[in-house]
Amino acid sequence: METKEELDIIAHTRSEIQARREDTGRSLFLIWGYPTAICFLAEFAVLMLWGKDITAWLWIVIPLIGMPLMMIHKRRDYERTGRRTLNESYALQLWMFLGAASAVSGFTLGITDIYSQCYCTIQGLIIATGCFVTGELSRHRPMKLCSIVGAIITFACPFLQGDRWPWQLVVAACVTIIALIIPGHMLLRKNKHEKQEDSNTIPLWPDQWPAA
Amino acid sequence: MKNRKTVIPFRFGPINGLLHNELRLKVMVALDSLESANFMYLCEITEATRGNLSIQLATLRDAGYIEVSKSGSGPTSRSCCRITRKGEDALHEYEKNLRLLFEQEVPEQINEYRKIG
Numbered sequence: 270m271e272t273k274e275e276l277d278i279i280a281h282t283r284s285e286i287q288a289r290r291e292d293t294g295r296s297l298f299l300i301w302g303y304p305t306a307i308c309f310l311a312e313f314a315v316l317m318l319w320g321k322d323i324t325a326w327l328w329i330v331i332p333l334i335g336m337p338l339m340m341i342h343k344r345r346d347y348e349r350t351g352r353r354t355l356n357e358s359y360a361l362q363l364w365m366f367l368g369a370a371s372a373v374s375g376f377t378l379g380i381t382d383i384y385s386q387c388y389c390t391i392q393g394l395i396i397a398t399g400c401f402v403t404g405e406l407s408r409h410r411p412m413k414l415c416s417i418v419g420a421i422i423t424f425a426c427p428f429l430q431g432d433r434w435p436w437q438l439v440v441a442a443c444v445t446i447i448a449l450i451i452p453g454h455m456l457l458r459k460n461k462h463e464k465q466e467d468s469n470t471i472p473l474w475p476d477q478w479p480a481a
Numbered sequence: 482m483k484n485r486k487t488v489i490p491f492r493f494g495p496i497n498g499l500l501h502n503e504l505r506l507k508v509m510v511a512l513d514s515l516e517s518a519n520f521m522y523l524c525e526i527t528e529a530t531r532g533n534l535s536i537q538l539a540t541l542r543d544a545g546y547i548e549v550s551k552s553g554s555g556p557t558s559r560s561c562c563r564i565t566r567k568g569e570d571a572l573h574e575y576e577k578n579l580r581l582l583f584e585q586e587v588p589e590q591i592n593e594y595r596k597i598g
Contacts, residue, residue, distance in 0.1 A: 272579055272582050272583040273583060275501075275506060275579055276576075276579055276580065276583060278503060278506055278507060278510070279506065279510050279576060279579075282506075282507050282510040282511055282514075282526065282527075283510060283514055285526060286511055286514045286515065286526065287514075289526075347519075350522070351518060351519040351521050351522030351525070352515050352516075352517065352518035352519065352522045353515065353516045353517050353518075354514075354515055354516060355514075355515065355516045357516070358516040
């Protein structure tokens with residue numbers, strides 16, 4: 270092989286892998302987004318209807334649903350694509366860490382009985398942080414914008430104290446929708462659009478052209 | 482004062498013979514861009530036959546450039562490959578040397594470098 274030929278092989282292989290890349294976090298966002306939003310809204314509904322503070326432990330449902338779903342999805346995804354990119358691995362580790370931080374904070378605040386004061390603020394900021402870092406890894410600007418909007422909305426929580434605290438749950442659900450569910454669907458749509466574009470592209474070499 | 486003609490900006494080590502093979506180079510570049518990849522994915526990306534790929538993977542594994550882990554047994558077993566730190570260093574060194582060598586092969590660029598030097 271000549272030097273130029275080898276450099277071409279390196280560049281071609283890298284671009285081929287880049288072209289097959291799917292956006293990081295799409296599945297993670299939807300898997301965690303829907304259970305979290307539903308959980309916050311269910312807790313709000315129970316509190317408004319029956320006023321039971323035991324719902325402060327309802328967050329346990331989120332990891333119980335999200336964690337097995339994520340593991341199953343990642344395994345299937347790896348079997349389907351046959352590879353795991355570095356960004357996917359970083360995003361997975363990030364969300365696992367944030368999930369653990371979220372669970373520890375929920376547990377601690379539940380025990381110390383200050384759940385109603387700051388739980389939703391902490392959750393909102395954790396979600397917004399995760400979304401921002403994943404957006405940075407995916408180089409997806411709308412996702413980063415969503416995370417910033419989510420973080421700003423989170424700061425409404427400290428103003429909702431006392432009897433109005435259940436409304437913090439609605440704010441946290443809104444943050445989840447803005448910073449998790451909407452970016453998840455945006456990535457899903459972007460991937461579908463890119464795949465469609467790829468299938469419409471005419472190959473460079475005549476021997477790869479479809480038969481007339 | 483330095484003689485300009487003696488200033489040679491092209492210093493490279495010996496070319497790594499193990500990576501001086503199209504298929505092995507493709508595998509190493511692919512694994513360098515990914516965290517891990519299975520055998521079928523590498524087959525697809527390198528457009529190699531299974532037998533040939535399997536031999537080259539064994540060569541790279543024996544050199545300590547990649548790690549191959551197998552899960553399952555029989556026809557459903559899967560091989561998962563990932564690049565090692567030694568492999569990463571070897572590939573980056575090889576690519577750097579190739580670039581220096583390529584620049585040396587192009588006379589116009591040599592003249593450009595001499596002008597700068």
